[in-house]
Amino acid sequence: MKNRILSMLLPVVIVSTLLSACGTSSQTGTTDSSGAEKTETAADKGTVASRELRMSLPVPEGTDSYNQAVTVKEYIETKTNGELTVTIYPANTLGDWTQVFDELMMGSIDMAISNSPDTYNPILGVVSLGYLTYDYDNCRKVFAPDSFLSQEVAKAMEEIGIKFFGFSFSGFDGIGTRNEIQNATEVGADKNCLIRVPSLDGVKYPAEYLGFRTSSIPYTDTYSSIQTGVVDGWVGAPPYQHYLGFRDVENYYYAYNSLQETFNCMMSMSTWDTLSEEQRTIVREAMELAASTSIDDAEKGDQLYMKMMEEEGITVVQFDSDQLEAFATAVRENVWPKLASLYGEEFMAQLNESLK
DSSP, X not given: OHHHHXXXXXXXXXXXXXXXXXXXXXXEEEEOTTSOEEEEOTTTTTOOOOEEEEEEOSSOTTSXXXXXXXXXXXXXXHHTTTSEEEEEEOTTTTOOHHHHHHHHHXXXXXXXXXXXXXXXXXXXXXXXXXXXXXXXXXXXXXXXXXXXXXXXXXXXXXXXXXXXXXXXXXXXXXXXXXXXXXXXXXXXXXXXXXXXXXXXXXXXXXXXXXXXXXXXXXXXXXXXXXXXXSSSEEESSXXXXXXXXXXXXXXXXXXXXXXXXXXXXXXXXXXXXXXXXXXXXXXXXXXXXXXXXXXXXHHHHHHHHHHHHHHTTOEEEEOOHHHHHHHHHHHHHHTHHHHHHHHOHHHHHHHHHHTO
């Protein structure tokens, strides 16, 4: 009998427990003016659950680009009162930059300050063009939000599902060598120097036009190749990378500024389309702020690491603006026509006109 009574009471206890639990949820029962009960949600009370945005970076913590990403994160989270939160994944944690770009297109990654491959449109790789810019003031002009280049890249990205906010500049490439370069300021004169270059025509052709012999050995072999004399030096990174990774094998550093190390500030269009107008404004402001301050950050960083190289006993050779402009003009006039078929004759003509 006792067991029978317990079995009859058990469903009542369960139902009472469930009703009690429902009373502690974010919904509370109230009545409207007619006396009918209505449901009040958390949104009615003015509280909104936060939404996480995932941001990918190819660089590690401590770099200027990482610090810019932190600025973006803090700006978005503060201005949206926590409605949007940003989680930063540095050092290719979510995959290499080509994979990240594909995932931005698909919407599985929300944001990135990273490279863009030219697989889908050659214009997306134009930032790897030698002497696209040549000093920091020129960089501010070429990478301005309303510049021809910015507008063209924005259009190219939008066509494949990515929102472009601007360029994040991280420094100018120089040439580090074991021995002194001959005829350093003379365009076309033999430099008596074999340097490692990335396997990009936009980098290789300008270096050869300046007077260098080139080799496209893998980057991972560069240090040992300089150490053993297989090559005399290399180009392909700003001063910080020469200092941090190669100061033991470099005796000279020449600030030719032949290539601009540049990332893109991007968001998946799938994510962008789901944001409110207010949230879009905040995200745009945050990303444009990162882009606009990047050139100042890069200029300070380049000068800092060149000074540190000098303190290590490395001879640092810097060229003035007139010399840099002469290098750039010569390359644009004599090398860029060879690359017109890659980017398109019309685009290259418009680009050249925009740089005047």
